[in-house]
Amino acid sequence: MKLKLVSLAAMLLLASPSYLMAQEKGGVINVATIGEPPTLDPMTSTADLVGIVTQHIFETLYTFDKKWGVTPLLAEALPAISADGKTMTIKLRQGIKFHDGSDMDSADVVASLNRWIKLASRGKQAGNFIASITATDPSTVTIALKQPYAPLTSLLAFNNSAAIIIPSEKQADTMTEFVGTGPYMLKERKADQYIQLVRFDGYKARSEASDGYGGARHAYLDEIRFVPVPDANTRVESAVSGQYDYVDSLPVESFDKLKGATATHPILLKPFGYPVFIFNTAEGSAKNIEVRKAIRQALSMEDMLAAAFGSTDFYALEGSIYPSNFAWSTDAGVKGNYNVADPEGAKAAAAAAGYKGEPVRILTSRQYEFHYKMAQVAAEYLKQAGFNVDLQVVDWATLTQRRAEKGLWDIYITHSPFLPEPALIGSLSTTAPGWWDTPERKAAVDAFTAEVDPAKRVALWADVQKVIYGDVPFIKIGNFNAVGSISNKLEGVDPAPWPYFWNASIKK
Structure with a gap:
């Protein structure tokens, strides 16, 4: 399947000269990661x-x-x-x-x-x-x-x-x-x-x-x-000072500060991907599909994105799983189910679904600061809707361990780059944390994955997205751009959602 516009080459490398590949061997680089x-x-x-x-x-x-x-x-x-x-x-x-x-x-x-x-x-x-x-x-x-x-x-x-x-x-x-x-x-x-x-x-x-x-x-x-380097502010300061040769996943508000740095410059991957709330469909309060719908009804995606990314330079409100510049983009299932921001209506819907104050355990981490900011906004909307919110802030390694245990959470917050093949989306697998497994999922996903004709697969993906909005195994929050930084002495590094350092070298 060809993408209409987006490719690694189209991701923007801002405030950066074009590099020629250096051929000399040697040197050590330090890469700061989120944990x-x-x-x-x-x-x-x-x-x-x-x-x-x-x-x-x-x-x-x-x-x-x-x-x-x-x-x-x-x-x-x-x-x-x-x-x-x-x-x-x-x-x-x-x-x-x-x-x-x-x-x-x-x-x-x-x-x-x-x-x-x-x-x-x-x-x-x-x-x-x-x-x-x-x-x-x-x-x-x-x-x-x-x-x-x-x-x-x-x-x-x-x-x-x-x-x-x-x-x-x-x-x-x-x-x-x-x-x-x-x-x-x-x-x-x-x-x-x-x-x-x-x-x-x-x-x-x-x-x-x-x-x-x-x-x-x-x-x-x-x-x-x-x-x-788990602390986002520490990553920013270390990027500005040039302490690391590459720094991954920086808060978007640091972009202007990085442009003024002397030892490093920012990179912007646009569009990068989407934040997502994954539901535990196997156990706990989110097992009930109507409760999941009520949670979605309560939330303001716009407020969460604004809290997480500040300026619309860094985010876009869009309910389609894929943005409009992808061949996979479709509005199937989106209308009336995205950015509803109706906590009062959600409260009534949750009560009708049999919700009786069970904890809604939300797993998040501050190592991705935008996850945490979205979690805070979501918690307030859900409290207004009468949900008993248990916001659990842990380090990212702990989150990835806990999400594998069905009895430990109801929602976890993560994000994904826009993947070239929708079948790569982890939540489509019944074994991925979330454990989405319904007859509707099976029928739509199996039809999509069995089809080899590219044009027919686009239409079948629309059917899958419609089922995603119907079953609510996860909620897409919107689109976002990602910021990192790279040392002025490091060359041969192309901007990429999963940064790689083969072909990288140090200027002599």
Whole structure:
């Protein structure tokens, strides 16, 4: 599916010169992140922070180019798909080494993909359609499907709940050895201090030119250190001072301050994505669909966005899951269900639904300050609607752990970039936290994922969005732009929703 306008190349890099790729090796960079990742196993987590770090260590069969097209990475080429859409044949690149010096072959890929469909939320999603994964020969893998499944290559390309390829001998459910094929390898992790990656000299880059996440990945830097900086204000001050070479996820109100800095400059990714409230549909007060609708009826998306982002330079009020410049954009289900801001009506609706004052436990974190600001506004509207709000503010690692437990929460607040394939949206999977599983979901999602014709898939996605608004497994709040900062001495870094530092180098 082609996007109408948005691509990595179209994301704006403001207050920044155009860089030419430097070819010299050497140097160490420090990257400030929003906190400590809960794991370094990207199969078992959908946290963006995990993907940002681990995409340097582990690789997938496919990835995305700057136009969000699927492109081969460890695979030699895009898969060959049979006429009936039920057999996918994948040829593997030769001469790929793991960090332990062993060679990658089809046995490693088969074992890894079987681990993925067992452990990863998106792997489980794909696994429902997979009949078998076999090694045809040492350099060929065949995936047999129960029925055509259009999103599979996109799922295999995604760095989130990722189908990483690791040695067949290292397939334990709990990863203790972090051995991948990426341009950097793990040297040391000190909890709450840093994650140290060093160049993997045995890395074999693709021969094509670098293209978004695809093409050649050059390990120019000697070392990358990811440093957790949970406090947003501290990240801003460290960005202004040039303490870090790259700072992720800064409050948007810091943009003008960053423009005036001498050691660094801001980057703006526009549009980046959307904040989202995920409901626990399995247990607790939000299990009742009518209660979920009442919560949505109470909320002012406009007030939440204004509190979180301040200026409309940084947000837009839009109920469609995808913004208007995406082919996937549709208003199906939106009218009358978005930005209603009617706490009095919601109070009556909740009472009619049988709500009797049960706690509505909202999980949020200040490491993403805009999550917390939205939570505060939401809590006030919900209190006006008669809901018993329990706002739980925790660190991001704790939130990602708690959301996996059905008995611990009713709403958690997160965000997502606009993904190139809607089937990548985690909440569409019945195994993702939220556990949305209704006959209406199954009918709409299965029809969408089974269709391979791009034009028909657009119409079928509208049906999925209509069901999302009908079942209320989550609430999209609006669109937002993201701000980060980059050192003036660092070059070769393209703005991206999951920043990557292969191809990055330090000016000499």
